[in-house]
Amino acid sequence: xxxxxxxxxxxxxxxxxxxxxxxxxxxxxxxxxxxxxxxxxxxxxxxxxxxxxxxxxxxxxxxxxxxxxxxxxxxxxxxxxxxxxxxxxxxxxxxxxxxxxxxxxxxxxxxxx
Amino acid sequence: xxxxxxxxxxxxxxxxxxxxxxxxxxxxxxxxxxxxxxxxxxxxxxxxxxxxxxxxxxxxxxxxxxxxxxxxxxxxxxxxxxxxxxxxxxxxxxxxxxxxxxxxxxxxxxxxxxxxxxxxxxxxxxxxxxxxxxxxxxxxxxxxxxxxxxxxxxxxxxxxxxxxxxxxxxxxx
Numbered sequence: 442x443x444x445x446x447x448x449x450x451x452x453x454x455x456x457x458x459x460x461x462x463x464x465x466x467x468x469x470x471x472x473x474x475x476x477x478x479x480x481x482x483x484x485x486x487x488x489x490x491x492x493x494x495x496x497x498x499x500x501x502x503x504x505x506x507x508x509x510x511x512x513x514x515x516x517x518x519x520x521x522x523x524x525x526x527x528x529x530x531x532x533x534x535x536x537x538x539x540x541x542x543x544x545x546x547x548x549x550x551x552x553x554x
Numbered sequence: 555x556x557x558x559x560x561x562x563x564x565x566x567x568x569x570x571x572x573x574x575x576x577x578x579x580x581x582x583x584x585x586x587x588x589x590x591x592x593x594x595x596x597x598x599x600x601x602x603x604x605x606x607x608x609x610x611x612x613x614x615x616x617x618x619x620x621x622x623x624x625x626x627x628x629x630x631x632x633x634x635x636x637x638x639x640x641x642x643x644x645x646x647x648x649x650x651x652x653x654x655x656x657x658x659x660x661x662x663x664x665x666x667x668x669x670x671x672x673x674x675x676x677x678x679x680x681x682x683x684x685x686x687x688x689x690x691x692x693x694x695x696x697x698x699x700x701x702x703x704x705x706x707x708x709x710x711x712x713x714x715x716x717x718x719x720x721x722x723x724x725x726x727x
Contacts, residue, residue, distance in 0.1 A: 454653055454655055456652065456653045456655070457655075469621075469624075470617070470620075470621035470624070471621055471624035471625055474625060485652075486646075486648075486652070487652055488648070488649045488650045488651050488652035488653075489621050489622050489624075489625040489627065489650060490607070490609060490622075490650035490651045490656060490660075491650075491651050491652045491653050491656045492621060493617070493618050493621055493622075494651075494656040494659055494660065495655075495656060498659070513616075513620065514617075514620055514621075514624075515617050
């Protein structure tokens with residue numbers, strides 16, 4: 442089951458990564474757009490169609506689950522399975538980061554990890 | 555009120571989106587569409603920049619409607635699962651889909667419906683042709699065969715175009 446998840450989701454798109462990350466706290470669709478815009482300093486502005494489609498897919502794969510309602514808007518939160526997937530992706534990014542700096546050299550960033 | 559008839563296929567949605575945007579820049583705002591999105595009604599307005607997007611949803615859910623409203627889109631119904639969305643903007647042209655993955659997923663959903671329709675068409679025409687064939691009066695047989703082939707050709711044409719668009723998105727992705 443988990444092998445299947447890794448195969449279909451990794452490497453993750455930035456879109457998928459940030460949507461999943463935003464659901465660390467219960468949020469509705471538009472809340473995710475605002476949150477991602479804020480934490481990426483306006484670099485990523487997600488389209489509403491993209492959010493809707495991704496949330497539907499994530500819920501079907503149990504990466505997220507409904508977490509009640511706010512002003513008649515459906516809230517979502519990340520599941521344990523979703524968190525596990527995020528960790529796998531972060532491990533992959535860490536590896537890329539370390540290897541990249543090893544080759545380019547001259548940086549001390551890998552000590553931070 | 556201005557009435558314009560325009561024929562278009564689903565995969566030519568970008569052409570219609572750009573045309574609607576140009577109309578609004580020239581002071582004509584979309585009011586509604588009729589005949590499954592072939593007849594457009596416009597009213598005079600102050601020229602503004604507005605992005606139009608054509609979307610397909612197999613089911614219109616309250617979640618979809620609320621999210622789009624929150625994000626500043628107006629929704630127009632075309633029919634058969636098609637919608638036109640409009641959002642006014644100043645600087646950056648807004649997009650409804652900001653990744654190719656969701657565009658591919660949307661086209662795949664469309665493809666599934668088309669395939670089911672094609673199979674249903676084959677079954678119903680096959681039945682009709684078989685019944686006529688077994689009938690003593692075979693006068694309708696050629697007509698049915700020609701009609702059946704024409705509809706089948708049309709479906710194949712539509713499916714080919716949707717598949718080509720998915721391939722195009724895959725390449726960009």
